[in-house]
Structure formats: structure tokens, C-alpha cells
Amino acid sequence: MRARRSWPDVLAGAIFVVIGAVFAAGALGYELGSPLRMGPGAFPLLVGVIVAGLGLAIVVKGLIAGEVIAFGGVPWRAIAAITIALVFFGFTVRGLGFVPTAAVTALLTALAGRVRLLTAVAVAAGLTVAATLIFVVGLQLRIPLVGPWLGA
Structure with missing residues (x-):
């Protein structure tokens, strides 16, 4: 039996991956510093990587074990x-x-x-x-x- 794919999850996860990647790439333009003395680019890089990682997890979940959700009308x-x-x-x-x-x-x-x-x-x-x-x-x-x- 083939698992259903959840295309809304895949799309949402892909958006998170793109946003995280943009933040991480933008953070590379600033000094990162060291783990003990972080520079101005360290926190945005960390947040960007975390957001992209969570987005990738959502994409994988949507491709492997997605649930089909019926959405109502637009509020x-x-x-x-x-x-x-x-x-x-x-x-x-x-x-x-x-x-x-x-x-x-x-x-x-x-x-x-x-x-x-x-x-x-x-x-x-x-x-x-x-x-x-x-x-x-x-x-x-x-x-x-x-x-x-x-x-x-």
C-alpha cells in the first residue's frame, strides 16, 4: 500500500527551507565569531539553519506519511x-x-x-x-x- 502525499505540507516545508536558507545566506555576510564570543551573524545563521532543518523535516513528512486534510473556505x-x-x-x-x-x-x-x-x-x-x-x-x-x- 502506497502512502499518501500531503502536498500542502510539502509546499509549506519548502517555503520554510527557502526562508531559512535566505536567512543563513544573509548571515554569512556578517562576522560569525567563535562559540564563546559570537558575532552578529551567529544568531541569524543558527536560526536560519534551524528553520531550514524544520522545513526539510516537514517536506519529508509530507512526502512519506502525509495526511490529506480538507480545508474549509477562506476566512x-x-x-x-x-x-x-x-x-x-x-x-x-x-x-x-x-x-x-x-x-x-x-x-x-x-x-x-x-x-x-x-x-x-x-x-x-x-x-x-x-x-x-x-x-x-x-x-x-x-x-x-x-x-x-x-x-x-
Whole structure:
């Protein structure tokens, strides 16, 4: 009996192999250093090799013991909501400030799935608080909490 091949796995694995190889090749342009004193190219080279290796494993799995998976329709609502959220964040973070922009972005991405409005608001509030603590307080990014468009 012949094993089925999973062409989606083979394609996904091949994409990972290409991405890993590109990162590894780009890392060779930097100094690698030694294992005790790694240079700026050591980490990207390591990550590229790991990603390519995992991609190769996915390709082999797809060729040897692949499973045929039936995919549903394309989630256009989720794709549109997340794309709009990212574009909104990029264009408004300096004008509105970090907190309002992060809140709206998190709300839009939460609504990309089929969740209740109250759940989406709770998720957006939690993500906004976490992102503010991580990026503005912890990493000290120089982004105003409330921007000039809101009179701050």
C-alpha cells in the first residue's frame, strides 16, 4: 500500500527551507565569531539553519506519511479585519497615541474571530494593558500614551 502525499505540507516545508536558507545566506555576510564570543551573524545563521532543518523535516513528512486534510473556505472576514487593524495601527499610532491605537487594533483583531462583543472588549482591554506595560513601560519606547490628535 502506497502512502499518501500531503502536498500542502510539502509546499509549506519548502517555503520554510527557502526562508531559512535566505536567512543563513544573509548571515554569512556578517562576522560569525567563535562559540564563546559570537558575532552578529551567529544568531541569524543558527536560526536560519534551524528553520531550514524544520522545513526539510516537514517536506519529508509530507512526502512519506502525509495526511490529506480538507480545508474549509477562506476566512475573508478574519483576513480583512486583521489587515485593517494592522494598517490602522501603522497610520494612527503617532497621532492617536499608543493606548487608543492598541485598543482599537486589539478590538479589531479580536472581532476577526466569531466571538461575542463583550469577550472581544475584554480581550482588547487585556492586550492593551499588557502591550502598554511591555512596550511603553518595560522597553521604554518613546511613543506617547495619548497622542496629539486627542489633545494631549
